[in-house]
Amino acid sequence: MITVRQVSKAFHKVAGHEVTAFQALEDITLEIRENEFVSLIGPSGCGKTTLLRIVDGLIPPDTGEVFVRGRRVTRPGPDRAVVFQSFALLPWRTVLANVEFSLELRGLPPAQRRERARRYIELVGLAEFEGHYPHELSGGMQQRVGIARALAVDPSVLLMDEPFGAVDAQTRQRLQEELLELWQRERKTVLFVTHSMDEAVYLSDRVVILSPRPGRVTESLEVPLPRPRLAQEVRRQREFIDLTNYIWESLRRSLTKHPPGEAS
Numbered sequence: 001m002i003t004v005r006q007v008s009k010a011f012h013k014v015a016g017h018e019v020t021a022f023q024a025l026e027d028i029t030l031e032i033r034e035n036e037f038v039s040l041i042g043p044s045g046c047g048k049t050t051l052l053r054i055v056d057g058l059i060p061p062d063t064g065e066v067f068v069r070g071r072r073v074t075r076p077g078p079d080r081a082v083v084f085q086s087f088a089l090l091p092w093r094t095v096l097a098n099v100e101f102s103l104e105l106r107g108l109p110p111a112q113r114r115e116r117a118r119r120y121i122e123l124v125g126l127a128e129f130e131g132h133y134p135h136e137l138s139g140g141m142q143q144r145v146g147i148a149r150a151l152a153v154d155p156s157v158l159l160m161d162e163p164f165g166a167v168d169a170q171t172r173q174r175l176q177e178e179l180l181e182l183w184q185r186e187r188k189t190v191l192f193v194t195h196s197m198d199e200a201v202y203l204s205d206r207v208v209i210l211s212p213r214p215g216r217v218t219e220s221l222e223v224p225l226p227r228p229r230l231a232q233e234v235r236r237q238r239e240f241i242d243l244t245n246y247i248w249e250s251l252r253r254s255l256t257k258h259p260p261g262e263a264s
């Protein structure tokens, strides 16, 4: 479904006459199957957000290519949607108008927009709040609006950048469960960035570990846990504990090998 082939990306910093190149991603190759749920985990600054933006088509890679369903990505398209870490809602628009916004951009006629937006607002449990403004919602509710907005365009690929990073632990767990239910119902292909090993293992079919900057794929681990996964039960299972410990160790090893900020 998604093919990332030998993608590299550097950013340039200009200070006076000096131009320094910062290699953010190096030779990333990834295959993601249709309906697969893949998490990306790696230290801060290793290029996770950059990779999502490249897959979305917001920025081009320096070398390498990305394909979605066999088509080369050159710009954002209706087959992909992003859920950002900070809620990125329009503060002057209500919940309904925020969700409709992504459909306006896609040129849907007003009546269809409204109907579709309402369906997804209901799906994320916010029907009562469609007339509220973002500042009148809790962090978890704002995050749900972000998810509804992404789902409303019915993308086949959902790109999520630490979507639950800014909410409290309980809300986070509830949102994780809701996301899994949605994913099971709607069958999307998900590329999910997180810093939480627990979250990565709980949600994913596969966890991909990136090295410190410049990000490279160091491991790709299948999660052997059956679905549906009940949050509490799954976390007590041996395989769950072993796998999160393994990821922890793997990240720690790569951090001692390449401390962040080390010249590349």
Ligand SMILES: Nc1ncnc2c1ncn2[C@@H]1O[C@H](COP(=O)(O)OP(=O)(O)OP(=O)(O)O)[C@@H](O)[C@H]1O
Binding pocket: 011, 012, 022, 024, 042, 043, 044, 045, 046, 047, 048, 049, 050, 051, 213
């Ligand atoms: N627009 C940009 N201009 C210059 N440098 C950038 C830009 N975007 C990202 N970078 C650099 O690229 C590297 C990777 O950044 P990125 O945001 O992808 O990391 P990340 O893995 O998402 O980190 P975090 O976990 O902290 O969100 C960093 O060194 C960052 O400074």
Ligand SMILES: [Mg+2]
Binding pocket: 048, 049, 050, 161
């Ligand atoms: Mg990031």
